[in-house]
Amino acid sequence: MRRNTILTAIALLLLIGFLAFADNFFDLYLVRILNLCAIYAILGLSMNLINGFTGLFSLGHAGFMAVGAYVTALLTIPPDVKKQIFYMTPIMSPLDVMNLPFPLALLVGGLLTAFVAYLIGAPALKLKGDYLAIATLGFGEIIRVIFTNTQSITNGALGLKGIPNTTNLWWSFGTALFTLVVIASLIRSSYGRALMAIREDEVAAESMGIHLAKHKNLSFIIGAFFAGIGGGLLGNLLGTIDPKMFTFTLTFNILLIIVLGGMGSLSGSVISAFVVTIANEWLRFLDEQINLGFMVIQGKVGTRMVVFSVLLMVVVLFYRNGLMGNRELTWDQLCNSKIWRGLSARKRGTAIAEGGEK
């Protein structure tokens, strides 16, 4: 146990060291990708709590993100900028003068998203399986339609811009770490056991005395809270949002992350969030042209999404557990495994490389 604590401390220190290094020496392009990785990790974790751990197949994540992103944006854009961007339909009061510091705005965004989830969950969570899926998908769409049509609050299709870019590596990774800690401790608590019992067998869980509605709502609301926070961070990172960003494709991307990582594995979600985000950037060449030196293959628009959909199907069809299944990566496992040596060597190598460049 003491070894694990020490290892965790070392890992944390290394992470902080890495972030400090990245913050100062990486160019904005790489920093942006790292930020995106962390934000997708938050989104993956939150969706995994609902879908993977509780077994509620919810497809409304993009809608939750939209709520969080809009609330955070509206609370952080300075009043004079607001006056400027709502040039067509003036923003309604008191939103025009409201302004909060970023962390507080983010929190309010998360809380309001959780409240929306509470309102949606009350009726929707009575449904099961594919009915729940289509109902949550419907709610996601309804949220988007409302945001498009309420011009005096959201500026409609014109979108919002001028959101102060506060998100940096510390914010995104800090929030991701916080999300991980909260969700992991929730899952380890008796609540978590109850959630997983519901996933395995609702009837059995109920007969064991688990209050179904209460637990489902809990998972749904907490998941939505973090989805809202993730959305708020994403909006803040981009500096601009509009309703078209939050379509079903966004939910699909997060679904891909949790399926790939393993439904019911937090470590899986985190790893796969990084893998998918980086792959997304790296697979760009598929849509463009591939230059092999002696010949040029013209890439076809959309190939990347074909690869992702095939990937999703292959994982579901042949490796249903994804990368991690419902296991977690632990120190014990790592220390006892054979790859440990290789890993430690690599870690040292990087440490030297980092030190060397400085």
Add this chain to the structure above:
Amino acid sequence: MTFDLFLQHLSNGISLGSLYALIAIGYTMVYGILRLINFAHGDIFMMATYFAFFGIVTFGIPWYITFPVILVLTALLGMTVEATAYRPLRDAPKISILISAIGASFLLENLAIVLFGGVPKPFPTPDVFTDVVKIGTVSIQKLTFYIPVVTVIFLIGLTYLINKTKVGMAMRAVSKDHETARVMGINVNQIISLTFGIGSTLAAVGGIMWGLKFPQISPLMGVIPGMKCFIAAVIGGIGNIKGAVIGGFILGVGEILLVAFLPDLTGYRDAFAFVLLILILLYKPTGIMGEQIAEKV
């Protein structure tokens, strides 16, 4: 609102509703037997319109030959989707099948973008279908008369198939219980495949009619109709063919009348279908025709 105006709205609504009904039948058939939303149904529908486009425009085959060929092609496509995306998961948890269904749907959409390009294409419209008839002040496309006829023909045909034939009996058995059906000597996979084939054929008919009415096709055209027709099927009582037809008409007429009576809410039109779905699921989850379980397929 004058009476003439109301009639025009009603005719628009029935025209749209009959299209929804046609596609909803396909949804309901597949759901009835597999207890699974076929997310790819809307995309199979989209593929059918592209087949028609290539048949008529690229190869110059007359429409009366192209259309029947497309029905067969689309049926084959539907069966392929079933064999690759759904069959291997027959005993898997439901959540896996749903994810696979979403994957299949995204795959078809993006394949269409890669193969056919993202820019919309004009759908060929023979004049026999698109001419306008005027009754008093009400303008109606000829197509508006054909679609309900087609829908009713399929309704009668399918009801006969399901209730009176051996295959239909097998379908009913499979929809009740896969295991028992297998024990009774029914080839479950074959029956499911056949149901998918029929469902996809209906999607193709719906696609052709849709293309004639809204002569523009694009890779993502199937998403919204697919969603709405599923909702129509749920409203009518999913798994029930007559219910799907009734649900389709309710949704189509309801959407149009919403815009007609509350013009300020036109922007919320797509939300209307989902609100209706959620209300139905909460207060009458079995849908309007839900009680008559006997006809479920």
Add this chain to the structure above:
Amino acid sequence: MKRNLMLFFMAVLVVAVAITGCGEKKDSNVIKIGVFEPITGANAAGGQLEVEGIKLANKLYPEVLGKKVELVIADNKSDKVEAATAAARLVEKEKVTAIIGSWGSSLSMAAGDIVKKGKVPTVGASCTNPLVTKGNEYYFRVCFIDPFQGTVMANYAFNKLNAKKAAIVQEVSNDYAVGLANYFTENFKKLTGDPNCVVAVANYNTGDQDFSAQLTNIKSKNPDVIFAPGNFTESALLISQARKLGITCPIIGGDTWETQEFLDIGKKAVEGVVFSTFFASETPITNESKTFLEEYRKEYKKEPAAVAALGYDAYILILDAIKRAGTTDTVKIREELAKTTNFEGAAGFISLDENGDAVKDAVIKHVKDGKFTYLDTIKP
């Protein structure tokens, strides 16, 4: 739980290994200009046309200050998140001197903060949403903005069509359509002096295909003209459905309609519709237009679209500003860009106002015998 921390750390390590050693060499004899356009995705058609214009300009004017100009093309994929990443790549990794783009205002806005922070002057070719340049001294554009286009069409409806009552059908999920509709309404009210001159406003969403209910409502109000700004696909369907419902009044719109698909889908129904746009190839406005038209036809063997001319203009305007500044210092180039007056572009003379928006003539076109045909020029 703490064990999970390991994961963060590991993932981060992998990234670190993957991305270290991406050093960039800077060649001082080359000036890099970033092309920030949607080559793929929903906006691809427009983006590719602009790139054609930019490439042509680069071919005709390959040098400035005795240095070679190199185009760095970054695909923003018609997606906001991707667009921000692509812009960051141009500014931070490629270290470009200036950027051209993008087709699609919301994509341009995603790049706004990045170019502002990186102090890279950026010239949009056809992004017409006023928000793109507002409050951003590094963003300029060579096209006019939505308010102007809405005003032009209101003038046209009132003066040329003698319309007293108008109906509006707008694509409510499209910033462009909403902007045009808003300024049309404002100016049409001013011109007619009648606060009730807009008799009906109907909305639809991107991807809608059935407009019968909205159109039936409009028909019952008997307007003199229908203003229907929106995407060309939805608009073509909307117009043909309007004609089938027996609506005979003129239907007018904006520059997005100027595509072959609009004619293909709308067929006979779109005959006679009128819209405003940036440029007409039948009537060369400046000497530069003549050069552009000649070279474009030679290079691509087709008639140029308006956005191709605008892409061309964005490039030559940037080159001119670099020449005037006499240096590649981006702050100086920005200052020179802001001073632009009466610059001779292929799509008309360009003067930039205090927001960095071009003030220039609008062209009115209509569909005649299945072709887009020049009708009129309207001064600002």
